[in-house]
Amino acid sequence: MPEPQTNTPWWREAVVYQVYIRSFRDGDGDGNGDIAGLRSRLAYLADLGVDAIWVNPWYPSPMADGGYDVADFRDIAPMFGTLAEAEALIAEAHDVGLRVLLDIVPNHTSDQHPWFRAALAAGPGSRDRDRYIFRPGTGADGAAPPNDWRSVFGGEAWTRVIEPDGSPGEWYLHLFAPEQPDLNWDDPRTRREFEDILRFWFDRGADGFRIDVAHSLIKQEDLPDLGDRFGLLPSIDHPHWDRDEVHDVYKGWRRIADGYDPPRVFVAEAWLDDPERMARYVRSDELHTTFNFVFLIAPWRADAIRTAVARSLAEQNAVGAPVVWVLSNHDVARHVSRFARDQAELAGFSLDDIMDRPADLELGLRRARAAALLMLALPGSVYLYQGEELGLPEVEDLPPEHLTDPTWRRSGNTVRGRDGCRVPLPWSGDAPPFGFSTNDDATPWLPQPAGWHERTVEVLDGDPDSILTLYRAALHLRRELPALGDGELAWLDVGGGVLAFTRAPGFACVVNFGSSAVELPVDGRVLLGSDPRVGEGLLAPHAALWLHTTG
Numbered sequence: 001m002p003e004p005q006t007n008t009p010w011w012r013e014a015v016v017y018q019v020y021i022r023s024f025r026d027g028d029g030d031g032n033g034d035i036a037g038l039r040s041r042l043a044y045l046a047d048l049g050v051d052a053i054w055v056n057p058w059y060p061s062p063m064a065d066g067g068y069d070v071a072d073f074r075d076i077a078p079m080f081g082t083l084a085e086a087e088a089l090i091a092e093a094h095d096v097g098l099r100v101l102l103d104i105v106p107n108h109t110s111d112q113h114p115w116f117r118a119a120l121a122a123g124p125g126s127r128d129r130d131r132y133i134f135r136p137g138t139g140a141d142g143a144a145p146p147n148d149w150r151s152v153f154g155g156e157a158w159t160r161v162i163e164p165d166g167s168p169g170e171w172y173l174h175l176f177a178p179e180q181p182d183l184n185w186d187d188p189r190t191r192r193e194f195e196d197i198l199r200f201w202f203d204r205g206a207d208g209f210r211i212d213v214a215h216s217l218i219k220q221e222d223l224p225d226l227g228d229r230f231g232l233l234p235s236i237d238h239p240h241w242d243r244d245e246v247h248d249v250y251k252g253w254r255r256i257a258d259g260y261d262p263p264r265v266f267v268a269e270a271w272l273d274d275p276e277r278m279a280r281y282v283r284s285d286e287l288h289t290t291f292n293f294v295f296l297i298a299p300w301r302a303d304a305i306r307t308a309v310a311r312s313l314a315e316q317n318a319v320g321a322p323v324v325w326v327l328s329n330h331d332v333a334r335h336v337s338r339f340a341r342d343q344a345e346l347a348g349f350s351l352d353d354i355m356d357r358p359a360d361l362e363l364g365l366r367r368a369r370a371a372a373l374l375m376l377a378l379p380g381s382v383y384l385y386q387g388e389e390l391g392l393p394e395v396e397d398l399p400p401e402h403l404t405d406p407t408w409r410r411s412g413n414t415v416r417g418r419d420g421c422r423v424p425l426p427w428s429g430d431a432p433p434f435g436f437s438t439n440d441d442a443t444p445w446l447p448q449p450a451g452w453h454e455r456t457v458e459v460l461d462g463d464p465d466s467i468l469t470l471y472r473a474a475l476h477l478r479r480e481l482p483a484l485g486d487g488e489l490a491w492l493d494v495g496g497g498v499l500a501f502t503r504a505p506g507f508a509c510v511v512n513f514g515s516s517a518v519e520l521p522v523d524g525r526v527l528l529g530s531d532p533r534v535g536e537g538l539l540a541p542h543a544a545l546w547l548h549t550t551g
């Protein structure tokens with residue numbers, strides 16, 4: 001890896017590019033993205049100016065939940081390649097200056113994982129069952145589930161098994177799909193296994209892990225009913241989210257990561273709406289960073305964004321951690337499409353929250369360009385979701401027969417779910433698969449809209465006003481400007497739908513959330529603007545500017 005230029009640990013200010021591998025690029029012509037496809041585009045990512053990639057799960061999996069149902073944590077799904085290719089990818093990424101983060105899924109395994117198969121075969125009361133959360137049912141003949149917990153994907157969080165003797169038997173817990181049984185983290189074997197999996201990948205050069213549902217894992221021992229407390233964003237003292245005991249797990253993981261040279265890092269996925277609870281995950285002896293979903297779910301309004309930014313900075317900085325800013329990922333509707341809607345109320349973050357509201361995609365794209373400049377100017381680290389540099393919108397009209405998200409099935413075909421943000425990337429050409437595959441006749445695993453010929457890398461690359469050109473310029477400037485990255489900001493109190501802050505030395509970011517041009521509240525030379533047509537001293541509507549200030 002190239003030598004760091006400052007003493008700041010890289011992860012405090014890294015821009016990490018999220019690779020949803022099945023949709024990034026197909027290198028073997030079968031319509032599914034894979035490691036070969038990713039290796040063929042490492043130069044594109046290095047040139048874009050990101051510091052690292054995070055690869056969504058690539059392990060063997062029946063794909064009941066997009067690979068988050070892992071059947072073997074120490075191998076690669078044949079659809080994506082081989083372990084040897086994974087090792088080559090990590091080495092090649094390092095050669096072009098990119099670090100590699102992987103995805104670890106400690107809350108659950110696939111129901112095809114050898115542990116779960118053994119648990120089913122071994123029967124009630126066995127040591128194998130203890131690795132998961134099996135309980136007898138309630139009611140007559142145990143025909144009702146052990147408690148009222150619900151799956152995040154809809155329906156009950158419990159499934160009843162047929163015992164080896166053919167009789168209806170115990171129930172097992174799955175906070176997600178039935179194909180994703182929850183592990184029992186009170187069992188020391190679970191803890192040992194995951195520590196060993198970390199070492200397996202760290203030994204192969206992985207620079208760190210994104211931790212899936214990091215706030216889950218531990219369940220209250222007596223599994224009490226939830227009553228009215230169902231929801232993704234938990235309340236304090238929730239029986240299965242954000243239990244205090246989970247922090248011991250991560251203290252152990254941190255010791256392992258710190259034992260490597262260079263030390264490995266973690267980023268937590270913890271959907272908490274309380275920045276104070278979130279900050280607990282990033283105390284100095286725990287995880288390094290945690291995604292800041294408070295920012296992601298804030299509506300695109302000056303007041304809401306300022307509150308989200310200020311609160312997040314205050315809470316994370318209080319424990320010495322940088323904030324991780326993120327606008328999109330593989331679980332939420334792409335932000336161009338969220339921002340295309342009226343932002344008076346909480347925007348909603350899933351397709352199903354927003355799809356009934358009128359959309360103005362041109363406005364969504366303008367706001368997305370401004371949001372990119374805002375986010376990349378904030379103190380801390382940033383995660384970009386593949387395709388946001390192309391301004392891709394959510395694909396809202398995927399034909400139902402293509403929908404794979406478990407929510408679709410479990411909601412009785414009423415909640416479309418997350419496939420619309422996972423459509424394979426358009427790289428080049430006039431028709432699908434738009435260079436996504438090495439095979440021009442390949443059928444991408446999710447259909448790409450015909451209009452995406454305008455959003456290919458090939459087209460945007462040559463356009464000085466394109467969003468791709470904007471991202472690239474911003475990422476390169478971010479590396480050059482000492483004011484950006486880790487550090488602090490100072491708000492300018494300007495009001496009127498405008499947000500402005502300065503960062504030392506000599507930098508200001510101004511964002512106009514309104515629909516008419518405003519006078520710039522600060523003097524300076526324009527470094528970069530999300531709307532290239534701004535007049536002298538003015539900021540266009542729905543636009544952001546980076547300025548070099550002398551003050």
Ligand code: NOJ
Nearest residue numbers: 065068105176212213331
């Ligand atoms: C969060 C992941 O990002 C999501 O895609 C997955 O469905 C759940 N965790 C369950 O693993």
